[in-house]
Every structure is written in structure tokens, then in C-alpha cells.
Amino acid sequence: MTTLSPLRRTGSAARGTGPAARPRVTGRLVFLLCGGIALLAGLDGALLLLGLAAPVDSTRLSAVHGPLMVFGFVGTVVVLERAVAVRRGWAYLAPGLLGAGGLALISPLPVVVGQAALVAGSIMLLAVYAEIWQKQGSVSTAVQVLGALAGLMATIFWLRGIGIPQLAPLLILYLVLTIAGERLELSRISPTVNRRAEGWMLGISLALSFGSVVALVWPVAGYPLLGTGMLALVAWLFRHDIATRMVRSTGLPRYMACCLLAGYGWLVVVGGIWLLQGPVYSGPGYDAMMHAVFLGFVMSMIMAHAPTILPAVLRRPLPYRPVMYLPAALLHVSLLARVLFGDAYGWPVLVQWGGVFNIVAVLLFVAIAVISVVRGTTALPARTVPRGTPKQSGAQSPAAAAQKITGTRPASRGSLL
Numbered sequence: 164m165t166t167l168s169p170l171r172r173t174g175s176a177a178r179g180t181g182p183a184a185r186p187r188v189t190g191r192l193v194f195l196l197c198g199g200i201a202l203l204a205g206l207d208g209a210l211l212l213l214g215l216a217a218p219v220d221s222t223r224l225s226a227v228h229g230p231l232m233v234f235g236f237v238g239t240v241v242v243l244e245r246a247v248a249v250r251r252g253w254a255y256l257a258p259g260l261l262g263a264g265g266l267a268l269i270s271p272l273p274v275v276v277g278q279a280a281l282v283a284g285s286i287m288l289l290a291v292y293a294e295i296w297q298k299q300g301s302v303s304t305a306v307q308v309l310g311a312l313a314g315l316m317a318t319i320f321w322l323r324g325i326g327i328p329q330l331a332p333l334l335i336l337y338l339v340l341t342i343a344g345e346r347l348e349l350s351r352i353s354p355t356v357n358r359r360a361e362g363w364m365l366g367i368s369l370a371l372s373f374g375s376v377v378a379l380v381w382p383v384a385g386y387p388l389l390g391t392g393m394l395a396l397v398a399w400l401f402r403h404d405i406a407t408r409m410v411r412s413t414g415l416p417r418y419m420a421c422c423l424l425a426g427y428g429w430l431v432v433v434g435g436i437w438l439l440q441g442p443v444y445s446g447p448g449y450d451a452m453m454h455a456v457f458l459g460f461v462m463s464m465i466m467a468h469a470p471t472i473l474p475a476v477l478r479r480p481l482p483y484r485p486v487m488y489l490p491a492a493l494l495h496v497s498l499l500a501r502v503l504f505g506d507a508y509g510w511p512v513l514v515q516w517g518g519v520f521n522i523v524a525v526l527l528f529v530a531i532a533v534i535s536v537v538r539g540t541t542a543l544p545a546r547t548v549p550r551g552t553p554k555q556s557g558a559q560s561p562a563a564a565a566q567k568i569t570g571t572r573p574a575s576r577g578s579l580l
């Protein structure tokens with residue numbers, strides 16, 4: 164769900180014409196397929212965790228549901244986009260190892276094989292960031308490196324036998340900081356994003372990272388720190404992210420902005436739980452915390468960025484369609500039912516129904532995305548520029564401004580790349 168910056172998308176490799184563009188699109192499809200298998204297996208495990216019947220009845224799938232979703236599905240997809248951006252063949256080892264780790268987790272192999280692959284994939288992700296840093300060292304990259312470090316720590320500690328509930332802050336920061344760093348990158352054209360704002364983002368990310376380590380050894384002190392940091396991050400995102408302006412636009416930018424802002428709202432739930440409740444390792448608060456982040460925030464980010472990320476990875480357009488609002492709305496409404504009424508008010512039946520419709524929303528979005536790619540047209544919506552978006556030097560046309568904001572490139576030549 165991260166988005167390629169304009170700088171990273173230039174050059175022959177970005178167009179897929181140079182040797183660095185290897186492995187080609189079919190190779191990238193294999194990585195996406197690994198992520199897709201992890202998603203389906205993770206959803207199967209989710210049904211079992213909800214206490215419902217599932218297509219495959221396997222305790223292994225419910226046991227590995229969390230890491231499978233975080234690393235095998237989201238990790239593989241996000242890191243694949245990073246590998247495409249860095250334009251080095253070896254960089255594909257990162258999504259490859261995460262994808263293979265996910266497959267190993269759901270195979271009859273010992274779980275430790277999958278765990279070791281996830282550690283190796285996380286190390287390779289740091290190597291990818293080292294490469295990016297050399298080309299384009301920036302605060303946004305630094306924030307993403309902090310996210311990658313949290314992911315690496317989580318995989319190592321899980322391999323060493325620490326439980327997923329204790330590792331929750333690290334798992335959460337892995338994806339939240341990765342996405343926040345990328346949002347900083349994309350929001351640079353916002354008039355409020357200056358060195359001071361960047362400094363705040365870096366400071367908040369460092370505080371969150373510090374809090375996640377403290378939470379491991381001294382939870383009573385670590386969680387309030389994490390909660391404060393998370394709420395500060397939400398404040399930063401609402402204040403500075405270009406989404407607050409994009410929401411006044413139409414078409415793809417407005418759709419993206421709606422998904423982004425709804426996702427930021429869910430981070431308030433996590434920050435609130437950490438601040439007011441402290442460590443939560445099981446029960447309704449645990450379910451609410453995990454899925455406010457991973458469904459409310461992360462899945463919403465995936466829905467927001469898919470129309471700009473998938474074309475960059477697959478080199479096929481995924482045109483925005485208004486019907487994309489349907490799975491996004493279903494996701495947030497069903498999550499509200501699950502978290503607000505099911506978890507908070509203690510109605511397990513709403514946790515189950517909410518969970519089932521969470522799954523329907525995710526599958527519906529995947530189906531719409533696949534159909535859109537297969538039937539894809541290349542036209543951008545006619546009016547895509549948010550009202551009140553400041554004119555940047557070099558942004559010659561409304562279409563160019565929209566492309567900067569959404570991370571897309573001109574589509575008129577038959578490809579978004």
C-alpha cells in the first residue's frame with residue numbers, strides 16, 4: 164500500500180524496459196499470487212477463530228492467522244512494491260522470502276521454517292531500504308526503516324518463542340510506520356509539510372519505536388507511551404496529509420481520501436486502548452485493537468492505494484470505479500459493528516457477523532480489483548484535482564497535479580507506467 168514516489172518511478176526500469184526491471188510482470192504476479200494465497204488461508208483461519216465453519220478446517224490456519232496476514236499477505240504485497248521501486252534483481256528476494264514464509268506457515272512443514280523465512284525476508288527488506296536511502300535519503304525513508312526494524316524484531320522474537328499478543332505493538336508499528344512514511348512522501352506537496360512537520364513525524368515515529376521496546380520489558384510504562392505516540396501520529400496525519408484536501412475533489416482522489424481518512428480514524432481506537440487500558444493480550448479489547456489497525460487502517464490503505472500501486476507493479480491499469488466505495492463502506496460499517504457493538508458492548512454475535520462481513524468486504528474488493536484489471540480502461544476521471552490544492556512549480560495541468568497527488572502517471576499511452 165505504499166506508493167512509488169515520482170523520483171523512484173522514472174527511468175527505463177520503471178517502464179520495464181531495462182535489465183533491472185527483471186523479474187518481469189509474470190514474475191511479479193507470482194509474488195502477488197503468494198500474497199493472495201496467504202490472504203485466502205488467513206481468511207479461512209479468521210472464520211475458524213470466529214468459531215464458524217470454514218472451507219478448510221485446520222487448527223494450523225487459525226494458529227498462524229495473525230503472522231500470515233501481517234507478513235505473508237500485507238508484507239509480501241507492500242515489499243513487492245518496494246522491490247519494484249528499487250530496481251535491483253536481488254531486491255525481489257525480500258517479497259520472495261516473505262511470500263515463501265507465508266506458504267511455509269500454511270504447509271505441513273514445521274512452523275519454524277516459515278518463521279525463519281519471515282526473518283530472512285525482513286532482513287532483505289532492510290537491505291532494500293539501504294538501497295533506497297543511498298538514492299533518496301529522506302525523513303520518509305527513515306520512518307519506513309523504523310517500521311521495517313519493528314517487523315524484523317517481531318519476526319525474530321516470534322521465532323524465539325514470544326507470543327503474538329506480546330508482539331502486537333511491533334506488528335502494528337511495522338505496517339503503520341511503513342504507511343505513515345509513505346504518506347509523508349506523498350504529502351510533501353501539502354503547504355503545511357515543511358522541515359518542522361517532517362521533524363515532528365520523525366520524533367513521533369522514534370517515540371513509538373522506543374515505546375514498543377519498553378512495552379516488551381515494562382508494559383505498564385510502554386503502553387501509555389505507545390498510546391500517546393499513536394494519537395500524536397493521528398493528529399499529524401489529519402493535520403498534514405494531503406488527503407484532507409483530496410476529499411474535496413472527485414473521482415479517484417476523493418475515493419482515496421475517504422479511505423485514508425477513515426483509516427486514520429481507526430488509529431484513534433488503537434491509541435485510545437493503549438493509553439486507557441494499557442497492555443491487552445486477549446479478549447474483546449485485543450480483537451478490537453488488532454482489527455482497528457489491520458482492517459480499519461491497513462486494509463483501508465490497501466483499498467485506497469490499489470488503483471495506483473497495482474498498475475505500477477503489474478504494468479496494467481486498474482481504473483478507479485465508483486463501485487470501489489462498496490467494499491470500502493462495507494469494511495468500515497462491519498468493523499464498527501464488530502468493534503463498537505460486538506467487542507465494546509460484549510455482543511459476541513456481532514463480533515461474528517461483523518467478522519463475516521469484514522471477510523465479504525475484503526473478497527469483494529479483490530473481485531472488483533481483478534475484474535477492473537482484466538476489463539481495464541486507461542482513462543483517468545475527468546476532474547480529479549482537489550479544490551484548494553496549491554499550484555506547484557512544474558505542475559502544468561490539473562491532470563499532472565492529480566497524478567502527483569495520487570501517485571499515478573499519464574494513462575493516455577495505454578499504460579499507467
Ligand code: HEM
Pocket residue numbers: 206209210212213226228229230232233237327328334445446447449450453454457458461462517518519521522525
Ligand atoms: C478479514 C477479516 C478478519 C477476521 C474476521 C479476523 C478475525 C480474527 C479473530 C477472530 C481473531 C482472534 C482474536 C482474539 O484472539 O480475540 C484474530 C486475530 C488476529 N488477527 Fe485477524 N481477522 C481478519 C483480518 C485480519 C487481517 C487483515 C490481519 C492483518 C493484516 C489480521 C491480524 C490478526 C492478528 C495479528 C491477530 C492476533 C493473532 C494471535 O493472537 O495469534 N486479521 N483475527
